[in-house]
Amino acid sequence: MAPLLFLALLGVAGCAPEREQGQGGGDTTPDPLLETARAAFGGPLEAVPAEALDAPEVTLGRALFWDTRLSSDGRTACASCHTREGWGSDPRPHSPDARGAMTSRHSQTVFNITTQPALRWLGDRESAAAQAQGSIRGSMGFDSAGAILPILREHGYETAFRSAFPGDAAPLTPANYGAALEAYQATLVTPAPFDRWLAGEPDALTQGQRQGLETFLGTGCVACHSGPLLGGGSFQRFGVTADYWTSTGSERIDEGRFAMTGEEGDRYVFRVPMLRNIARTAPYFHDGSVASLHDAVRIMAALQLGRTLEEPEVEGIVEFLGALTGEVPEHYAPPEGM
Secondary structure, eight states: OOHHHHHHHHOOOOOOOOOOEOTTSSSEEOHHHHHHHHHHHHOOOOOGGGGGGHHHHHHHHHHHHHTTSSSTTOOHHHHHHTTTTTTTSSSSSSSSSSOOOOOOSSSOTTOOTTTTSSSSTTTTSSSSHHHHHHHHHTTTTOOSSGHHHHHHTTTTOHHHHHOOOOSSSOOOOOOHHHHHHHHOOOOTTOOOOOHHHHHOOGGSSOHHHHHHHHHHHTTTGGGOOOOTTTTTTEEEOOSSSHHHHHOOOSSSOEEEEEEHHOOGGGTTTEEEEOOOOGHHHHHHHTTTEEEEEEEEHHHHHHHOOOOOOOHHHHHHHHHHHTOOOOOOTTTOOOOOOO
């Protein structure tokens, strides 16, 4: 499908795009595919300024994220389910919590998450702060959110909380625990080759990745995977054309948001995941039932769009998705001395 037709499908065609000014001062003819991509995905992600990493709430959040002592078993941290080698996600389909139980759904990446309107597969956490605070009674294994406070005092965190939240008379609270973790996670932004291309660097994408992007747009993937994160902002039924478990081989049928809302329209509905770093965050889907990105692309095209993709089309989309892989942030590691 021609790139200008993509513009029409996205509702942004209608007049010829203006000519852009080149770096040398002369007019340059815009790349229609680039114009289409900017309309669908917005501007590029940008790295967080280095000075932001020294903010007291960020340094506190970093320590909290990696500290295994802050759990009911003394061996579990946020990083236990969001690993460095998994680009902030868990390479396992499910993760063990501090009580020894397995999570019911795959742990998604914590990279690039804080601008999403809701988190987790059901969208049942409104922010990274809410998710972190909720994890106290979840993965951290405590019976109440307040139960973590004596542990924080025991390990000398009071001073860091006072520094991070100087306006609070009593800063050591579960809410501030969540806020500090959110502040740290807000710095985990991973610009990728795709962002350099969006910013106007034409050689940042290979020809194969460009062709894969054209297939991604022409197939209709962009209907759900749009915006700067290529998804993360909407809910969709998983399995529009068929029951999802027939294609994924899922061991358990998960009813999605229906389990939370009881609304029939939410049966098998999940939050659409973003595609940032998707090539490094296997396994795929809410239950980690599919190991390869190649298979995930093929399954999604069939289940959501009713499309049977040819092998070169699948390979092209996978190649494009590789351009969404950024570097693991250097500060995604325990603080020195921990």
